[in-house]
Amino acid sequence: MAVTDPIYRQLYCLAYDAKPHDLFGELTTGAEDRPHFSVRSHKFVPAFVGAEGAALLRDSAGCEPAAEQWYPCHSTPVEHPEGGCTLYVWPCGSVVFHLVEAVEFSTIAALAAWRKVSYGDNIRWAADLVSRVVPGLDESTLYVFGAHWLAEPAWPIELIEPALRIMATPSVLLHRDRPMDDEHLAHAELIEQSLLSEGYDHGGIESFGVRGISSGYASWSGVVYHPVAAERSLTESELVACELAVQSMWAFTDAITRQIEQGKDPEVSPEHGWRYLRGVRSRLTTSRPRETGQHQAMRRAILRTSDLLPDLEQAIETLRESDRG
Secondary structure (H helix, E strand, O other): OOOOOHHHHHHHHHHHOOOHHHHOOOOOOOHHHOOOEEEEEEEEEEEEOHHHHHHHHHHHHOOEEOOOOOOOOEEEEEOOOOOEEEEEEOOOOEEEEEEEEEEEEOOHHHHHHHHHHHHHHHHHHHHHHHHOOOOOOOHHHOOOEEEEEEEEOOOOHHHHHHHHHHHHOHHHHOOOOOOOOHHHHHHHHHHHHHHHHOOOOOOOOEEOOEOOOEEEEEOOOEEEEEEOOOOOOOOHHHHHHHHHHHHHHHHHHHHHHHHHHOOOOOOOOHHHOHHHHHHHHHHHHOOOOOOOHHHHHHHHHHHHHHOHHHHHHHHHHHHHHHHHO
């Protein structure tokens, strides 16, 4: 592949400490020769189907009470072509598919590209499965939220932190409306190298790591965590439980918000009105007696960057007014 954009030519030279005639003409990125980093990708695909739809889905899938979740729900394994997947169902009407995939990449750009392409497939798959039991699901309301557990880094120690921050906001490497092809990926790799060399950071990223124990970052786009001292860091199950709690309530409050924006009084099942959401808010925001500082930092960072609390507050206020009316 030949790169002709002068800016990208310059970035390549800076990134690889080479002269232009060393790199350009027939250019290959040499991805096969680079070290690879290993991650376990946790994808959360939430949907809202209402209390009746949730009961139908729970019973048809044969769900059992889920252990170690922040508020009561049911779960069951479901078959997915790409990895292990669990379906979680909350009685308020939220459902979340949790897909786990072990992947390796030589660049964060490749991870970002895989993420962008696979998310569309994941949404269509989840929508199809739910619609078989609960017709009428609006696929446009579904999304995928990704959390990456970095098992093995591939960068010098001084680049691990900026690499993790890029992984928390991988879309920063990609053009918004450009087709995902080799040229797009090559440009994304150039941007990655530039951001790494600059020590990339962003105001929307919150850290919840502890020096010498772990590195963790949360953003609107994703979460990434790297346990440095595995015996003292957070566990994957703790991170997963936090995201399940946040994403399930994000789906619930989003459904209420959409009803409000349509000029309707939101309809929810009586047992999942404003008092239920008040209890959810307390569980999300109040520290537990035996909660560690690391767990507290994770919970706060994920909650803040999810922007859930404003929607939760509005839903509580609106449902309370409807109840009084």
